[in-house]
Each structure stands twice: as structure tokens, then as C-alpha cells.
Amino acid sequence: MTMGLQLRIGLFKKLDYKLLLKHFAGWVIFIIYEVSFARFSIGAFAPLQNYICYYGLNVLLFYFNAHVVLPFAIKSGRSYFVIPVMMILELFIYLVLKYAIDTVLAFSIDKIPSQTVYIKTLLLPNIYRGISFLGCSSLYLAILRVLMFRNRVHNTETIQLKTLKEKAELERNLAEAMNAYLQQQISPHLLFNTLTFIHNTYYKQSREASQCVLLLVDIMRFSLDEVSISGKTNLAKEIAQIQNFIELNQLRFDYELYIDFQVAGDMESAQIIPLILLTLTENIFKHGYMKKKEGEAKLHITINAQNELRFASWNLKKHQPEKKRLRSIGIKNVIKRLDYSYQHHYKLNIRDEEDSFGVELMMQL
Known part of the structure; x- marks a missing residue:
């Protein structure tokens, strides 16, 4: 499984409410900053529908590039060629959609600019705007990949440490078992011979005691x-x-x-x-x-x-x-x-x- 596919799967499986809230808060802060800057620069606010349409398009471009286009290009195996081509195509589609939104919003207030005026005044700012969002989106994906790589390394190291710990525990238990085994090997034949001698010597005096000795010998022989x-x-x-x-x-x-x-x-x-x-x-x-x-x-x-x-x-x-x-x-x-x-x-x-x-x-x- 490629990292790009993992990112897309992670977007649906691992995205929780806290992460969504963080993204939402980030966009809110960014939009408030830009709107406030524009307000102090030109002294007026644009209509609410303008902000909704333009920032909606920008957010769409940001996530579409990060989670669809770039992962697909990386997976293709020729990313050095595919990424520039697809980003140029993205930028072109963005400019077309931006022009369509500009036209619709201008039509609503009867101030539709000519294409010549539009190209001279708005084309370069829109290109710059699209490139900036594509760049930020690419940086966002790069950070995600770095974090995912670090997480993968951390998980691998954790598994390795756990394996080493288990191995060390097994070796320690084995050493303890070997030590206990060696402690039991103190002249077992001498012990068996001695017990047999006791059995033969006291068999006539006490059959119960001799029987105990035989049972003990049998148990000890089994243990060894x-x-x-x-x-x-x-x-x-x-x-x-x-x-x-x-x-x-x-x-x-x-x-x-x-x-x-x-x-x-x-x-x-x-x-x-x-x-x-x-x-x-x-x-x-x-x-x-x-x-x-x-x-x-x-x-x-x-x-x-x-x-x-x-x-x-x-x-x-x-x-x-x-x-x-x-x-x-x-x-x-x-x-x-x-x-x-x-x-x-x-x-x-x-x-x-x-x-x-x-x-x-x-x-x-």
C-alpha cells in the first residue's frame, strides 16, 4: 500500500472530530485575517456570498490537490513529470471556475466586466492566488507524509523494543531454569544408590518405610x-x-x-x-x-x-x-x-x- 493511498484511507478512518475542529479553526483564522486586511486596505467589506464562493473554491483546491491529485501523481511512478502537468491542469480549471464565479457575482449587481478588462486586471492575481494555494497544499501534504513516516518509524521501534524485551525475558527465564536444573544434578546416581541401600537394609524391619523409599526414588527418577x-x-x-x-x-x-x-x-x-x-x-x-x-x-x-x-x-x-x-x-x-x-x-x-x-x-x- 502506497503512502498516498494510506493518506486517503486515513482521511476517512482516522479523521476525528478534534482534527476536523483544528482544520476548521485554521481556516477561520486565515479567512478572518485576510478579510480584516482587505477591510483596512480598501475600507469596505464584500458581500457575504462572495466570501462563501471564493473561499469555498480555495478550500476545495487545497484539499483536492493534497488528497487526490498529488497522491495519484506520486503513485504513478513518474511524479517528476505528472505532478507539474496535473498542477497546471488544476490551475487552469481553477481559473475557469474563478472566472465563472466572478461573472455570476458581477451579473447579480449588473457590473459584468469585459474579457479584456478581466484579463488585464484579474488574471494575474487569480493565477498568483491559485499558485499560492497549490503551494500551501503541497506543503501540507509533505508535512503529513513526514508525520506519517515518523509515526511508522516510532511504531516499528516500539515493536522492536517489545520483541527485544520479550527475548530478554525468555533468556532470563531460560537461565533461571538452567540454574535450577543444574542445582538438581548434584550426584543423582549417588542419591539413588543410597536410597536403594536404605530400602534393602530396612525392608525386613519396616516395609512401610521401605515402600516410602521406593516411591520417593520413582518420583525423583521421573523428575530427572x-x-x-x-x-x-x-x-x-x-x-x-x-x-x-x-x-x-x-x-x-x-x-x-x-x-x-x-x-x-x-x-x-x-x-x-x-x-x-x-x-x-x-x-x-x-x-x-x-x-x-x-x-x-x-x-x-x-x-x-x-x-x-x-x-x-x-x-x-x-x-x-x-x-x-x-x-x-x-x-x-x-x-x-x-x-x-x-x-x-x-x-x-x-x-x-x-x-x-x-x-x-x-x-x-
């Missing part, structure tokens, strides 16, 4: 497993670790925790970034109170045929100091990872009430 190129893992594996985590906590508290855990849908074919659902589940056990049957925690995970996942949890709160609750960064990290991987394809609603806490996550996998 390499994912696919897309950064995702099988949803069924994530659900399995949630089941392990629930079982681990039930063993810790002698199965005295009340939680309604339900899973529905085809989990085998779906992919998800790992540890999202597991972190939200951990939040239930970390901050929730589940030792009352009437305050049973809820954890429902479903996926439909359109691959839309719904994670919904609710639990009563433990009585904890406010500072301790504020130190929890699990959900904050979940939000960062969701923003990075799913952007506008998820909705996370958190209901943090005085005695209870609920999370609902809807996402398109």
Missing part, C-alpha cells in the same frame, strides 16, 4: 528423566507419579489423610511438560489439612476427546504463619512454565480463601 525434543512427557507418567506421591503421603500419615482423587480420560496419548500437575498436587499436601472426613480434599484430573485437560483441586488450609505461606514458590514457577510453553492456551484460576484453597487449570495439550 530426560524429556523429548518438545520438552514434554507422557501424561500417563505424570499421573502415575501423582498416584505415587499420594501413596507416599498416605504412608507417612498411616492412611489418615482424606482425599478424593479421580482420573478420567485417555491419558496415554497426551503429552504435557513434566512436573506441572505434580507440583500443584504437592501444594495440596504441603499447605492442606486433610485429617477431617468432612474436609476431604478434592483432586480431579480429566481429559476430553479434544485433548483439553482439566485439573481441579480443593483443600482446607493448615494453620501456618503468613510468612511461611509466602515463601512457597511452586505455583509461581508453574505459572512461568505455563506462560513459556502454552502462552494463551491455558487458564489458571486460583481461589485463595481464608480457610480453603482451590486451583483449576484448563489447558489445551
Whole structure:
């Protein structure tokens, strides 16, 4: 789209009342100045219809040249030739219309001048008048084009700055994620071997403790497993670790925790970034109170045929100091990872009430 066409479109789309008022005020000031100057020069005012006709013609010439003729000439690709020709044609039409107006207004007062007198006395002033309005109109268009160019440059720079900011934010998040990942790599094999040794050593003395160790090893191994190129893992594996985590906590508290855990849908074919659902589940056990049957925690995970996942949890709160609750960064990290991987394809609603806490996550996998 050429700049001339943009100007014409802008004339209709972007011209608001404030801009129209500014143009109107400018013309009023200009006309008052000229009429006042003429009044002090010749000592009289012309009839009102003269001002309406002459200034109407001048205003028409001004905007027709700026928004029709010049944009068309620039678009033609041969503006150096087309612009002078068309402006001469404009000036000729202007002189013809001016002569017609002069004749009509003179006829109304029975003072029609001869063509010879008209040419000698009025032709050069009319030519000068037409050229001055064409020049002002061309300057007006040039200013519009400069302002449009500056606006375009400003918008481009704004977009570039926004892109750079987003890139810097992504790089910072990536650096934080890499740092967190490296912190988790402290001799994982040593840790697994140690936990296996504890399991084998105390299996006969306490089967519950040994079972806890095995569940913990399975969860930790899942958290350190390499994912696919897309950064995702099988949803069924994530659900399995949630089941392990629930079982681990039930063993810790002698199965005295009340939680309604339900899973529905085809989990085998779906992919998800790992540890999202597991972190939200951990939040239930970390901050929730589940030792009352009437305050049973809820954890429902479903996926439909359109691959839309719904994670919904609710639990009563433990009585904890406010500072301790504020130190929890699990959900904050979940939000960062969701923003990075799913952007506008998820909705996370958190209901943090005085005695209870609920999370609902809807996402398109």
C-alpha cells in the first residue's frame, strides 16, 4: 500500500472530530485575517456570498490537490513529470471556475466586466492566488507524509523494543531454569544408590518405610528423566507419579489423610511438560489439612476427546504463619512454565480463601 493511498484511507478512518475542529479553526483564522486586511486596505467589506464562493473554491483546491491529485501523481511512478502537468491542469480549471464565479457575482449587481478588462486586471492575481494555494497544499501534504513516516518509524521501534524485551525475558527465564536444573544434578546416581541401600537394609524391619523409599526414588527418577525434543512427557507418567506421591503421603500419615482423587480420560496419548500437575498436587499436601472426613480434599484430573485437560483441586488450609505461606514458590514457577510453553492456551484460576484453597487449570495439550 502506497503512502498516498494510506493518506486517503486515513482521511476517512482516522479523521476525528478534534482534527476536523483544528482544520476548521485554521481556516477561520486565515479567512478572518485576510478579510480584516482587505477591510483596512480598501475600507469596505464584500458581500457575504462572495466570501462563501471564493473561499469555498480555495478550500476545495487545497484539499483536492493534497488528497487526490498529488497522491495519484506520486503513485504513478513518474511524479517528476505528472505532478507539474496535473498542477497546471488544476490551475487552469481553477481559473475557469474563478472566472465563472466572478461573472455570476458581477451579473447579480449588473457590473459584468469585459474579457479584456478581466484579463488585464484579474488574471494575474487569480493565477498568483491559485499558485499560492497549490503551494500551501503541497506543503501540507509533505508535512503529513513526514508525520506519517515518523509515526511508522516510532511504531516499528516500539515493536522492536517489545520483541527485544520479550527475548530478554525468555533468556532470563531460560537461565533461571538452567540454574535450577543444574542445582538438581548434584550426584543423582549417588542419591539413588543410597536410597536403594536404605530400602534393602530396612525392608525386613519396616516395609512401610521401605515402600516410602521406593516411591520417593520413582518420583525423583521421573523428575530427572530426560524429556523429548518438545520438552514434554507422557501424561500417563505424570499421573502415575501423582498416584505415587499420594501413596507416599498416605504412608507417612498411616492412611489418615482424606482425599478424593479421580482420573478420567485417555491419558496415554497426551503429552504435557513434566512436573506441572505434580507440583500443584504437592501444594495440596504441603499447605492442606486433610485429617477431617468432612474436609476431604478434592483432586480431579480429566481429559476430553479434544485433548483439553482439566485439573481441579480443593483443600482446607493448615494453620501456618503468613510468612511461611509466602515463601512457597511452586505455583509461581508453574505459572512461568505455563506462560513459556502454552502462552494463551491455558487458564489458571486460583481461589485463595481464608480457610480453603482451590486451583483449576484448563489447558489445551
